[in-house]
Amino acid sequence: MRRIVLMAIIAAGVFLLTACTGQSAQEKIYDHLEKAVTLEDEFRQQQQPLVDLENKEQKLYNEIIDLSMDEFEQIKEKSKKAAGIVEERREKIKTEKESIEAAKEEFDKIKPLIEDLDEEKAEAKEVGNELVEIMQKRYDAYQKLYKSYEEALTLDAELYEMLQKKDLTEEKLQKQVESINEKYNEVTKANEEFNKYTDQYNDKKKEFYDALGVEVTYKEENE
Numbered sequence: 155m156r157r158i159v160l161m162a163i164i165a166a167g168v169f170l171l172t173a174c175t176g177q178s179a180q181e182k183i184y185d186h187l188e189k190a191v192t193l194e195d196e197f198r199q200q201q202q203p204l205v206d207l208e209n210k211e212q213k214l215y216n217e218i219i220d221l222s223m224d225e226f227e228q229i230k231e232k233s234k235k236a237a238g239i240v241e242e243r244r245e246k247i248k249t250e251k252e253s254i255e256a257a258k259e260e261f262d263k264i265k266p267l268i269e270d271l272d273e274e275k276a277e278a279k280e281v282g283n284e285l286v287e288i289m290q291k292r293y294d295a296y297q298k299l300y301k302s303y304e305e306a307l308t309l310d311a312e313l314y315e316m317l318q319k320k321d322l323t324e325e326k327l328q329k330q331v332e333s334i335n336e337k338y339n340e341v342t343k344a345n346e347e348f349n350k351y352t353d354q355y356n357d358k359k360k361e362f363y364d365a366l367g368v369e370v371t372y373k374e375e376n377e
Contacts, residue, residue, distance in 0.1 A: 161299075161345060162352035163198050179271060180366045183264045183282075187359065190261040196253035200246045207246065211239040211310075218317060230318045237314040244307050251300050258293050278365035285358045292351035299344035306337040 214236040221229050268282035313330050316322050363370045 161197075161201060162349040163194065179267050180368050183267050183366065184363070184368055184370075186260055186263045186267070190257040193257040193260055194253055197250045197257070200250040200253075204243060204246050204250075207239050207243050211236050211243075214239070223320070226320060233314040233317040237311055240307055240310045240314065244304070247300065247303055247307070251296075254293070254296050258289070261289055275366065278362065278367075281358065281362045281365045285355070285362050288351055288355050288358050292348065292355055295344065295348040295351050299341065299348050302337060302340040302344050306334065306341055309334045309337055 214232050218229055218232050218236070221232075223229075264282070265286060268279055268286070271279045271282070309330065313327075313334060316326065316330060360370075
């Protein structure tokens with residue numbers, strides 16, 4: 155019944171150039187981009203806990219459907235526990251969303267800096283604008299992912315409420331499970347789109363730094 159979501163993350167860079175007096179436009183752009191990475195730390199930190207909660211909830215669900223109506227009190231107890239996990243997941247995804255939105259707000263600060271690049275940085279300006287476009291697509295993909303995941307959580311919560319009722323029919327249960335599976339298919343597709351734009355963003359950011367003449371090494375993180 156469950157689709158585990160693992161999301162790609164933005165690669166962090168390490169700036170190797172030594173600043174002289176003040177900050178150049180390139181250095182300001184670098185600072186905003188890497189601060190955006192840092193602001194996504196909360197997003198990254200929610201990934202494994204979300205997977206752990208999903209697995210814990212899945213285990214409870216499997217235990218519930220293995221019980222008979224003669225064990226209805228156990229069904230109710232386990233359903234209440236599972237419903238509690240759904241709310242924990244909701245809190246995690248909310249924290250994740252706040253992190254993504256804070257990072258996007260920081261990222262957007264590079265837009266006027268890109269426009270202010272001089273003529274010698276025409277290539278960097280072009281690549282920078284492409285980076286902005288990809289980030290917007292990534293952000294939009296995340297919003298779509300968040301919406302689908304939230305809707306899936308609501309369906310999960312409804313399921314555990316239904317399971318606490320003795321008059322629940324097999325037909326109603328099956329219909330709810332099918333709705334949940336359909337919604338998690340949406341979540342999976344939205345996640346794939348988000349990951350695609352994250353990978354594109356990482357590649358384009360490296361290209362942007364090269365065009366700016368910013369010497370950077372990268373700290374790649376795996377899911």
